[in-house]
Amino acid sequence: MLKIENLHASVEGKPILKGLNLxxxxxxxxxxxxxxxxxxxxxxxxxxxxxEYEVTGGSVQFMGKDLLDLEPEERAHLGIFLGFQYPVxxxxxxxxxFMKASINAVRKGQGEKELDAMDxxxxxxxxxxxxEMRDEFLHRAVNAGFSGGxxxxxxxxxxxxxxxxxxxxxxxxxxxxxxxxKVVARGVNAQKRDDRSVLMVTHYQRLLDYIVPDFxxxxxxxxxxxxxxxxxxxxxxxxxxxxINQDAA
Amino acid sequence: MGEQNQExxxxxxxxxxxxxxTDIESDTLPPGLDEGVVRFISQKKGEPEWLLxxxxxxxxxxxxxxxxxxxxxxxEPMDYQAISYYSAPKRPEDGPKSLDEVDPRLLETxxxxxxxxxxxxxxxxxxxxxxxxxxxxxxVTTFKKTLSEAGVIFCPLSEALQEHPELVRKYLGTVxxxxxxxFSALNAAVFSEGSFVYIPKGTRCPMExxxxxxxxxxxxxxxxxxxxxxxxxxYVSYLEGCTAPQRDENQLHAAVVELIAMKDAEIxxxxxxxxxxxxxxxxxxxxxxxxxxxxxxxxNAKISWTQVETGSAITWKYPSCILQGDNSIGExxxxxxxxxxQQADTGxxxxxxxxxxxxxxxxxxxxxxxxxxxxxxxxxxxxxxxGARNYSQCDSLLLGDRCGAHTFPYMEIKNPSAxxxxxxxxxxxxxxxxxxxxxxxxxxxxxxxxxxxxxxxEVFKELPMEFAVEAQKLLGxxxxxxxx
Numbered sequence: 001m002l003k004i005e006n007l008h009a010s011v012e013g014k015p016i017l018k019g020l021n022l023x024x025x026x027x028x029x030x031x032x033x034x035x036x037x038x039x040x041x042x043x044x045x046x047x048x049x050x051x052e053y054e055v056t057g058g059s060v061q062f063m064g065k066d067l068l069d070l071e072p073e074e075r076a077h078l079g080i081f082l083g084f085q086y087p088v089x090x091x092x093x094x095x096x097x098f099m100k101a102s103i104n105a106v107r108k109g110q111g112e113k114e115l116d117a118m119d120x121x122x123x124x125x126x127x128x129x130x131x132e133m134r135d136e137f138l139h140r141a142v143n144a145g146f147s148g149g150x151x152x153x154x155x156x157x158x159x160x161x162x163x164x165x166x167x168x169x170x171x172x173x174x175x176x177x178x179x180x181x182k183v184v185a186r187g188v189n190a191q192k193r194d195d196r197s198v199l200m201v202t203h204y205q206r207l208l209d210y211i212v213p214d215f216x217x218x219x220x221x222x223x224x225x226x227x228x229x230x231x232x233x234x235x236x237x238x239x240x241x242x243x244i245n246q247d248a249a
Numbered sequence: 250m251g252e253q254n255q256e257x258x259x260x261x262x263x264x265x266x267x268x269x270x271t272d273i274e275s276d277t278l279p280p281g282l283d284e285g286v287v288r289f290i291s292q293k294k295g296e297p298e299w300l301l302x303x304x305x306x307x308x309x310x311x312x313x314x315x316x317x318x319x320x321x322x323x324x325e326p327m328d329y330q331a332i333s334y335y336s337a338p339k340r341p342e343d344g345p346k347s348l349d350e351v352d353p354r355l356l357e358t359x360x361x362x363x364x365x366x367x368x369x370x371x372x373x374x375x376x377x378x379x380x381x382x383x384x385x386x387x388x389v390t391t392f393k394k395t396l397s398e399a400g401v402i403f404c405p406l407s408e409a410l411q412e413h414p415e416l417v418r419k420y421l422g423t424v425x426x427x428x429x430x431x432f433s434a435l436n437a438a439v440f441s442e443g444s445f446v447y448i449p450k451g452t453r454c455p456m457e458x459x460x461x462x463x464x465x466x467x468x469x470x471x472x473x474x475x476x477x478x479x480x481x482x483x484y485v486s487y488l489e490g491c492t493a494p495q496r497d498e499n500q501l502h503a504a505v506v507e508l509i510a511m512k513d514a515e516i517x518x519x520x521x522x523x524x525x526x527x528x529x530x531x532x533x534x535x536x537x538x539x540x541x542x543x544x545x546x547x548x549n550a551k552i553s554w555t556q557v558e559t560g561s562a563i564t565w566k567y568p569s570c571i572l573q574g575d576n577s578i579g580e581x582x583x584x585x586x587x588x589x590x591q592q593a594d595t596g597x598x599x600x601x602x603x604x605x606x607x608x609x610x611x612x613x614x615x616x617x618x619x620x621x622x623x624x625x626x627x628x629x630x631x632x633x634x635x636g637a638r639n640y641s642q643c644d645s646l647l648l649g650d651r652c653g654a655h656t657f658p659y660m661e662i663k664n665p666s667a668x669x670x671x672x673x674x675x676x677x678x679x680x681x682x683x684x685x686x687x688x689x690x691x692x693x694x695x696x697x698x699x700x701x702x703x704x705x706x707e708v709f710k711e712l713p714m715e716f717a718v719e720a721q722k723l724l725g726x727x728x729x730x731x732x733x
Contacts, residue, residue, distance in 0.1 A: 048688050051680065072687040081688075088685035092703030098689075101699065105690035141703065158689065 001026045001063060001197050002047075002166060008057035008222075009046045016042040018222035019058070024166070024197050031200045031208055033233065034219035035241045040201045041085060043219075044170040047199075048082045049075050062166070077109025079165030083155040083172050090142040095154065098142045099124060103161050127160040131187045149180030156187040167191075168199045173207040185210030205237040278335040284308060287438050290335050294407045294441065297414060300421075307427035307437035314431050322563055322592050322621075324536070332501060334439045334472070392456065399455045401485075402447040406474055409445035416447055420478055424507040424542050424571070432503040433540040436472050440505070443474035448483035448514075457713050458487045473504040479514035481547065486517040488713060502561075504539045512547025512574065517555070519712055520568075521720055523727075524560035529618075531590025534562025541568035545577035545603070553580040554597065555711040557720045559727040562591060567625065569598035572606035572637075579608040582708040584720075586701075586727055587620025587652070596626035596657075601634035601667065610641040613705045616652035617728055623655040630660075630667035637667045645675040646704050648697065648728070698725030 002024040009017040016039045024030050034040050046053050047060065049072035060067040067075060090098065103123075104114040115123065128135060131153050143151050152172055159167050169188070173181055188198070188211050200211065208216070208230065216233050218226040220241070226232065236243070278286060287308045291301040316327075396403055402413060409417050427437040448454050479485050489506075502524065508516050518541075527534025537560075543552035554568035570579030581597035599608035614622040628639045645654035656673050678700050686696030702709070702721045709717045 050684055072684060073690050073692055076688055076690040084685065084688075086681075088679075088681045090682060090685070090700055090703055092706035093699055098686075098699070101691060101695070102686075102689035105692070105695070109690060162689070 003061040006058040027194045029198045029213045031213040038219040039222040081164035083169040085171040087151040089144045096138040131157045148175040205233045311434035400449040406443035432538040436505045440472045440474040446477040448479045450480045451482040454485040475506040478509045481511045482513040488519040490521040506541040508543030510550035515551040517553045520556040527562040537561035539566040544571040548574040551578040555582040558585040564593040571600045575603040576605040582711045583612045584705045586615040589618040592621045594623040598627040601637040604635040607638040612643045614645045617648035621653045625657045627659040630662045632663045641671045643673045
């Protein structure tokens with residue numbers, strides 16, 4: 001589904017990704033771990049097409065298409081979803097309105113019929129129940145005045161609505177207490193499907209107790225330096241990132 | 250023909266002092282302004298003597314007034330002798346014969362606004378009978394009947410002068426006196442078109458006058474004059490303008506609007522202004538210098554101004570309220586958008602005289618391109634304004650780094666029991682917001698439009714519903730090309 005080869009990227013001229021390779025198959029759940037500054041979030045930003053990140057080398061294929069040629073919205077239309085580490089506030093725009101515009105933009109991009117108000121309402125209520133949220137949530141402005149947990153749940157709600165082929169979850173666990181983390185994880189797990197891949201970016205092993213990955217990769221200095229199954233996380237937890245770095249060196 | 254030219258020549262020659270004979274067939278005056286022109290207009294309209302005197306007095310004052318010097322506006326000096334001050338309404342047969350003859354870019358904009366095809370024809374001035382546009386003339390007739398049964402007077406000002414001269418004479422120029430400013434004086438001297446509304450005591454106007462207005466009075470005059478009176482306990486909602494782009498060969502527009510709300514009456518006045526803003530290099534475009542003011546004459550009266558200003562090269566207007574009655578209420582909700590080289594200097598004046606009077610100001614300025622947007626407002630609490638209150642909120646949104654936003658809130662507080670609150674924010678549409686929307690599948694333009702509309706929400710909710718929807722689309726269109 002996703003194939004990253006020798007990816008190099010920099011921000012404001014400073015190289016961050018330095019030859020990253022990663023392949024994700026259909027239906028697989030991958031987790032990328034690594035210390036701060038290793039380039040985890042940069043990878044998420046580059047895959048979704050943020051302007052400030054300049055790709056300086058390598059290639060990214062998504063379902064046979066050259067991803068790096070596409071605008072952010074075109075990537076979204078292809079079925080790539082990013083759960084933001086810091087979801088953005090949009091004052092005055094209701095969550096409901098935003099999500100309807102979003103789902104219809106994606107549907108349109110995929111050549112599907114846009115949902116009318118009634119169909120959308122039915123769908124969104126169903127997903128809201130799945131995320132254990134209250135309807136009241138829909139009528140507030142996008143992320144404005146939301147608690148940390150609410151923002152993250154709102155991200156997963158949008159994921160549920162957009163039904164992506166590849167969901168990239170950037171530190172979806174950051175700033176959450178254990179109860180909020182469980183709710184978010186339940187939401188993600190409820191969306192597991194054979195044709196949906198997930199790429200989780202996280203600093204902590206804790207998240208992986210709740211969303212169990214098929215593969216774990218450890219990043220350091222812009223590269224993946226170690227890959228393995230879920231047992232790798234436990235080892236990391238025990239020995240710390242220093243162990244990997246030493247190991248690699 | 251020969252005779253006509255003679256007549257016109259005599260006008261240009263400025264020798265003519267007396268009135269004109271009624272057999273002049275010419276419907277358009279050549280450029281130029283003098284007393285003869287003022288007399289010509291008055292005579293053409295068949296006006297009573299008092300109004301002619303009123304015009305002439307205004308003209309005399311105007312001549313002595315200095316042209317205003319603009320603090321924040323960059324304006325080329327204007328040649329008032331190069332303007333033609335009277336032209337008859339365009340005849341339908343002069344217009345394009347079908348939509349094929351209309352500028353396709355204009356049609357594209359209509360399309361985006363969701364304006365139905367028949368209405369597009371009317372807006373574009375395509376020769377078409379009114380009854381083909383809106384099922385039939387009977388719609389208009391029905392409106393007229395509904396209004397007259399309620400006792401509401403709604404007609405062109407010139408008609409009101411014939412039918413209800415006493416009402417017009419009693420109120421015209423009482424809120425905006427001729428000497429108020431340079432442009433109100435000019436308007437008082439040469440106005441030739443306008444609307445008159447009178448809502449009788451205890452009457453709730455049975456319809457939004459907007460609906461009616463859209464059908465009937467598309468041709469807005471260059472020097473328009475509007476007078477609206479809501480008698481005791483009456484209510485009216487009036488909308489002027491149109492979201493569809495309006496082209497006009499007249500560069501200067503200097504309208505005057507006067508509102509009078511008696512005891513317990515309420516007037517809601519909404520404006521959507523989308524005059525030609527000039528091209529992306531700042532060439533052309535309308536100068537929109539408007540004087541709008543309302544007075545809450547009686548206790549508990551309320552006047553509410555809502556404006557969405559997206560057009561014109563230069564917008565200069567301060568819809569204001571004189572809160573004379575005790576516990577009277579003034580409101581001002583404004584969205585002003587400047588893109589490319591547009592300039593806007595707009596705001597309001599809330600003059601608190603009555604005890605317990607209150608006012609609310611919500612101003613949203615959006616600057617894009619090299620647009621300059623200024624909020625300029627005055628809150629005046631007179632000595633008599635015991636316990637009066639004001640709340641002002643001025644928010645500016647910037648797109649890009651070449652535009653400007655300025656806020657000048659003036660406050661004059663003469664009564665210590667009065668409360669004045671002012672809040673102001675300036676924000677930029679952030680890369681984070683844009684990227685978030687785009688990651689969710691929205692195009693950059695749709696994202697900007699959504700963010701801007703969210704920013705303006707508090708104002709849009711004050712607009713009559715169908716216009717709120719159009720106004721939202723309008724903002725999106727006006728901002729096209731503002732990012733990226």
